[in-house]
Amino acid sequence: MTTDLASRVYSHRWKIDPIVRSLIDTDFYKLLMAQSVFHNKPDVHVEFSLINRSKHIPLADLIDEGELRAQLDYIRTLRLSRGESTWLRGNMFYGKRSMFHSDFMEWFEELTLPPYHLERVGDQYELSFEGPWPAVMLWEIPALSVLMELRSRASLQKMARFELQILYARAMTRLWEKVERLRAIGDIRLADFGTRRRHSFLWQDWCVQAMREGLGDNFIGTSNCLIAMRRELEAIGTNAHELPMVYSALATSDEDLAEAPYRVLEDWQREHDGNLRVILPDTYGTKGFLERAPDWLTSWTGIRIDSGQPAEAAETAIQWWLDRGEDPTQKLIIFSDGLDVDEIATLYNQFHGRVRISFGWGTLLTNDFRGLVAEDDLAPFSLVCKAVSANGRPTVKLSDNPNKAMGPQDEIERYKRVFGVGAQKAMEVIV
Structure with a gap:
C-alpha cells in the first residue's frame, strides 16, 4: 500500500521530524567507496563543504538555522541497527555475498559521524565537515538530503491539506x-x-x-x-x-x-x-x-x-x-x-x-515539481557537498563541463596543463 503523501506532509509540522533516520539512507556507492578508503587511505584528513551552484536559491532565508542544526544533530545520534548490519553483511550485491568485509563492518557498526561546522553567510549557509576520510565522506548524502527536504518543507508548509493533495x-x-x-x-x-x-x-x-x-x-x-x-x-x-x-x-x-x-x-x-x-x-x-x-x-x-x-x-x-x-x-x-x-x-x-x-x-x-507551485518554489537546483581538501591540500575537479569545475583557479590551471585539457564547451548545470 502506498503512502498518503499529502497527509504525511501535512502532519510533519511538529518540532523535530527527522529527515534522515538511518545511516544507510545513503547511496550504495558511498559505502563501496568508504570500504576502499578504509583499507587504502584511512588516515587521510579531509574537509567536505557544501556548494550551492544555484546562487539564486537563498537557502539561509528559506531554512531556519535551528531546524537545520536539529536535523544534523539527530544524524549524529544514529547507529547502524542490527537488521541493517545483517543486511550489509549477508546480502547478495552484484552477485557477490559478503561484499563488505568484517573489519569494515566492525568499524561501521561503531561509527558516529564527526562534528559539523555551520555558519550563515549572507543568504547562504557554509556547512563543512572535517576528519578522517572514511567517516567524513559519509556526511555528504545525508547533509544534502536534509537541506533539499528542508527547502521543500519551507514551501509545503504554506499549503493547506487539499492543496497538498492536488500537488502530489x-x-x-x-x-x-x-x-x-x-x-x-x-x-x-x-x-x-x-x-x-x-x-x-x-x-x-x-x-x-x-x-x-x-x-x-x-x-x-x-x-x-x-x-x-x-x-x-x-x-x-x-x-x-x-x-x-x-x-x-x-x-x-x-x-x-x-x-x-x-x-x-x-x-x-x-x-x-x-x-x-x-x-x-x-x-x-x-x-x-x-x-x-x-x-x-x-x-x-x-x-x-x-x-x-x-x-x-x-x-x-x-x-x-x-x-x-x-x-x-x-x-x-x-x-x-x-x-x-x-x-x-x-x-x-x-x-x-x-x-x-x-x-x-x-x-x-x-524531484521534478517544476511548475507545480507558484514561483516554481519546488523546482530542483544544483546543490553539492564535495571534498575540498585532503591533508591540507586543495582538491580540484575539471569535469567535461567547465561549469562543474571546482578548486582554486591556479590549481585548476595546473591540472589542465598536467592532464592536457584544452578548450571545453560550457553547458548549463541544472542539477
Missing part, C-alpha cells in the same frame, strides 16, 4: 506519464540515482515503487540502501569523483598527479570485481583519461558518463574500446548526468545494439 496528485501523474513513455521505448535498463537531491525520502520511496510497478524488470534497482533493503531491490552504484579528487590532491609532483586517477582504480580493482569495475573518466577530462589509460583498464566492465555531451563521450568510449581490440557490444555505458525522459530516449535510440547501456536517473526522477 499532479506530481504522481507527471511521473507516471514518464514511466509510460519509458515503457514504450523497449528493453531499457534504468536505476534510481535520486537520493542526493530528492524532494523527500517518502517521495523517493514512492517513485521507486512506481518505477518498479511500471517498468518491471527494466527497473534494475536503486542507489538508496535503505529503500533497497526495505523494498527488496538491488542496491546500485560504483564509485564517484571524490576518489580521484582526493588521491590527486595528495600527489607530491606533476608526475604523481598524472598517475593519481589510475592509482585510484588499481586500489578499486583489488577491492571489487565484475560489474563494480566501472570507470568514471571525466574528473580531469574523458578524452585525455582514456588516451593515457593503461591497457589493464580495457578489461573492465564499462564506463559511466556524468558530464559534458553524453553522446560525444559515449562515442569516445566506443572508439577507445575498438582501438584497444575490445568488443563494445560486450561493454557497458552508464549515463547519469541530469537525465530526463527525452534524453534517455535519444541516447537509447543512438546506442542500443552498439553497446550495453544503462541509465542512472537522478534528480528529475525524485
Whole structure:
C-alpha cells in the first residue's frame, strides 16, 4: 500500500521530524567507496563543504538555522541497527555475498559521524565537515538530503491539506506519464540515482515503487540502501569523483598527479570485481583519461558518463574500446548526468545494439515539481557537498563541463596543463 503523501506532509509540522533516520539512507556507492578508503587511505584528513551552484536559491532565508542544526544533530545520534548490519553483511550485491568485509563492518557498526561546522553567510549557509576520510565522506548524502527536504518543507508548509493533495496528485501523474513513455521505448535498463537531491525520502520511496510497478524488470534497482533493503531491490552504484579528487590532491609532483586517477582504480580493482569495475573518466577530462589509460583498464566492465555531451563521450568510449581490440557490444555505458525522459530516449535510440547501456536517473526522477507551485518554489537546483581538501591540500575537479569545475583557479590551471585539457564547451548545470 502506498503512502498518503499529502497527509504525511501535512502532519510533519511538529518540532523535530527527522529527515534522515538511518545511516544507510545513503547511496550504495558511498559505502563501496568508504570500504576502499578504509583499507587504502584511512588516515587521510579531509574537509567536505557544501556548494550551492544555484546562487539564486537563498537557502539561509528559506531554512531556519535551528531546524537545520536539529536535523544534523539527530544524524549524529544514529547507529547502524542490527537488521541493517545483517543486511550489509549477508546480502547478495552484484552477485557477490559478503561484499563488505568484517573489519569494515566492525568499524561501521561503531561509527558516529564527526562534528559539523555551520555558519550563515549572507543568504547562504557554509556547512563543512572535517576528519578522517572514511567517516567524513559519509556526511555528504545525508547533509544534502536534509537541506533539499528542508527547502521543500519551507514551501509545503504554506499549503493547506487539499492543496497538498492536488500537488502530489499532479506530481504522481507527471511521473507516471514518464514511466509510460519509458515503457514504450523497449528493453531499457534504468536505476534510481535520486537520493542526493530528492524532494523527500517518502517521495523517493514512492517513485521507486512506481518505477518498479511500471517498468518491471527494466527497473534494475536503486542507489538508496535503505529503500533497497526495505523494498527488496538491488542496491546500485560504483564509485564517484571524490576518489580521484582526493588521491590527486595528495600527489607530491606533476608526475604523481598524472598517475593519481589510475592509482585510484588499481586500489578499486583489488577491492571489487565484475560489474563494480566501472570507470568514471571525466574528473580531469574523458578524452585525455582514456588516451593515457593503461591497457589493464580495457578489461573492465564499462564506463559511466556524468558530464559534458553524453553522446560525444559515449562515442569516445566506443572508439577507445575498438582501438584497444575490445568488443563494445560486450561493454557497458552508464549515463547519469541530469537525465530526463527525452534524453534517455535519444541516447537509447543512438546506442542500443552498439553497446550495453544503462541509465542512472537522478534528480528529475525524485524531484521534478517544476511548475507545480507558484514561483516554481519546488523546482530542483544544483546543490553539492564535495571534498575540498585532503591533508591540507586543495582538491580540484575539471569535469567535461567547465561549469562543474571546482578548486582554486591556479590549481585548476595546473591540472589542465598536467592532464592536457584544452578548450571545453560550457553547458548549463541544472542539477
